[in-house]
Amino acid sequence: MSPRHLSITGGTPxxxxxxxxxxxxxxxxxxxxxxxxxEPVTLTNVPNIGDVEVTLAMxxxxxxxxxxxxxxxxxxxxxLKTFAVTEAFSRKNRIPILLLGPLxxxxxxxxxxxxGGCKIGARPVDFHVEALRKMGATIDCNGVYVAxxxxxxxxxxxxxxxxSVGATENVMLAAVLAKGTTVIQNAAVEPEIVDLAKLLQGxxxxxxxxxxxxxxxxxxxxxxxxxxxxxxxxxxxxxFAVAAAVTGGDVTIxxxxxxxxxxxxxALRRVGVPFDVQEDGIRVRGPARLDATTLETDVHPxxxxxxxxxxxxxxxxxxxxxxxxxxxxxxxxxxxxxxARMGANIQLHKECLGxxxxxxxxxxxxxSAVIVGPTPLxxxxxxIPDLRAGxxxxxxALIAQGxxxxxxxxxxxxxxxxxxxxxxxxxxxxxxx
Ligand code: EPU
Numbered sequence: 001m002s003p004r005h006l007s008i009t010g011g012t013p014x015x016x017x018x019x020x021x022x023x024x025x026x027x028x029x030x031x032x033x034x035x036x037x038x039e040p041v042t043l044t045n046v047p048n049i050g051d052v053e054v055t056l057a058m059x060x061x062x063x064x065x066x067x068x069x070x071x072x073x074x075x076x077x078x079x080l081k082t083f084a085v086t087e088a089f090s091r092k093n094r095i096p097i098l099l100l101g102p103l104x105x106x107x108x109x110x111x112x113x114x115x116g117g118c119k120i121g122a123r124p125v126d127f128h129v130e131a132l133r134k135m136g137a138t139i140d141c142n143g144v145y146v147a148x149x150x151x152x153x154x155x156x157x158x159x160x161x162x163x164s165v166g167a168t169e170n171v172m173l174a175a176v177l178a179k180g181t182t183v184i185q186n187a188a189v190e191p192e193i194v195d196l197a198k199l200l201q202g203x204x205x206x207x208x209x210x211x212x213x214x215x216x217x218x219x220x221x222x223x224x225x226x227x228x229x230x231x232x233x234x235x236x237x238x239x240f241a242v243a244a245a246v247t248g249g250d251v252t253i254x255x256x257x258x259x260x261x262x263x264x265x266x267a268l269r270r271v272g273v274p275f276d277v278q279e280d281g282i283r284v285r286g287p288a289r290l291d292a293t294t295l296e297t298d299v300h301p302x303x304x305x306x307x308x309x310x311x312x313x314x315x316x317x318x319x320x321x322x323x324x325x326x327x328x329x330x331x332x333x334x335x336x337x338x339x340a341r342m343g344a345n346i347q348l349h350k351e352c353l354g355x356x357x358x359x360x361x362x363x364x365x366x367x368s369a370v371i372v373g374p375t376p377l378x379x380x381x382x383x384i385p386d387l388r389a390g391x392x393x394x395x396x397a398l399i400a401q402g403x404x405x406x407x408x409x410x411x412x413x414x415x416x417x418x419x420x421x422x423x424x425x426x427x428x429x430x431x432x433x
Contacts, residue, residue, distance in 0.1 A: 039225030101174030155180030325354030335389030384408030
């Protein structure tokens with residue numbers, strides 16, 4: 001397929017209604033969880049995005065039967081034919097490593113190629129590997145992870161060095177069928193993980209969230225089929241909220257969930273963006289003036305790292321000096337360079353410019369940003385490097401003077417369903433050639 005070129009002409013306020021799709025970072029993990037039973041698992045509200053495509057292709061390759069009608073996907077993994085994920089699935093996204101637990105449970109062994117995903121830092125999987133070793137797996141890695149647990153995995157007490165989303169999910173997926181009880185301390189508690197736990201409980205798992213970021217999972221003999229609705233995507237919701245605010249628009253974001261977005265909504269309020277929480281969504285309007293702010297990304301319930309890129313985009317239009325301290329990834333401001341070419345004033349710093357020092361103190365990583373605004377933006381030619389940065393560029397182009405030419409839209413389509421259609425329905429001037 002020849003690369004598509006996108007033209008976006010800025011200057012139109014976004015107006016109307018948009019419905020957010022199911023969350024990528026819940027749906028993909030829940031599809032993996034469906035391998036833990038030989039009975040059918042049906043998920044609804046599954047987004048039609050690149051990362052779901054890749055995950056389904058991987059499940060089929062392993063031998064699962066997949067049926068899909070719109071957002072309804074049934075995975076029936078009655079018989080799996082291989083425990084080895086081939087190279088073809090390597091470096092596409094972060095999902096394959098999560099297959100370790102289910103494949104060890106089904107086969108007592110697993111072979112997983114190296115990982116892909118956005119280039120936003122080193123993104124190692126040492127916590128995953130250490131935790132599964134503690135549960136009795138032998139894991140070697142030489143470009144390919146080769147794991148075995150011939151006598152099955154056993155429960156263990158695992159304290160994660162950092163509340164990693166992927167490591168928490170991996171241990172959870174491995175623990176539901178392990179012998180005995182697994183305790184994950186200092187675990188991630190993101191809404192997408194709670195959603196995964198809800199599916200697993202629906203499949204027969206015994207799983208609870210205790211105080212102090214602790215998951216307790218009592219292994220069971222087997223799991224059964226279930227039906228589950230994937231939670232709405234709070235990253236997509238926040239991205240549209242920023243697009244509405246910064247274009248001076250008025251958008252009702254259907255299905256946006258207040259309880260999963262508290263820290264984002266607080267940040268919107270601090271910079272002066274009016275919003276109303278409604279029964280089935282959140283309405284966001286463009287303010288007369290945006291105020292600068294300081295914020296720090298953090299694990300849930302903090303301000304999530306995936307909201308950082310659209311929010312920095314918003315801050316380029318705020319009056320005064322804003323500071324954003326990224327504490328989850330060491331290298332997630334790569335997109336600032338293209339925004340600077342469009343006229344934004346963003347300086348990156350290696351120091352922790354937040355209220356507390358983070359893991360990247362003295363690590364020589366540019367993980368704090370100082371944004372001086374407001375700066376008018378002008379159209380540019382942009383090649384999208386990754387998913388979340390990609391949406392920020394789209395928002396930048398929506399307010400820039402002139403027509404921006406954008407390539408690499410497939411990175412955005414990995415994670416946002418029908419993104420161009422949704423933007424057009426809100427009045428954005430978007431053309432694809
Ligand atoms: N980390 C380690 N060792 C590990 C695992 C993680 O050092 O074994 C570090 C990472 O390098 C990173 C931090 O811990 O600095 C957090 O990583 P985490 O494991 O929480 O992230 P992830 O599971 O790889 C998921 C989402 C990301 C999202 C993060 C943080 C998926 C598929 N990806 O990644 O989403 O930013 O959690 O919330 O769920 C995206 O959707 O665009 C995206 C990047």
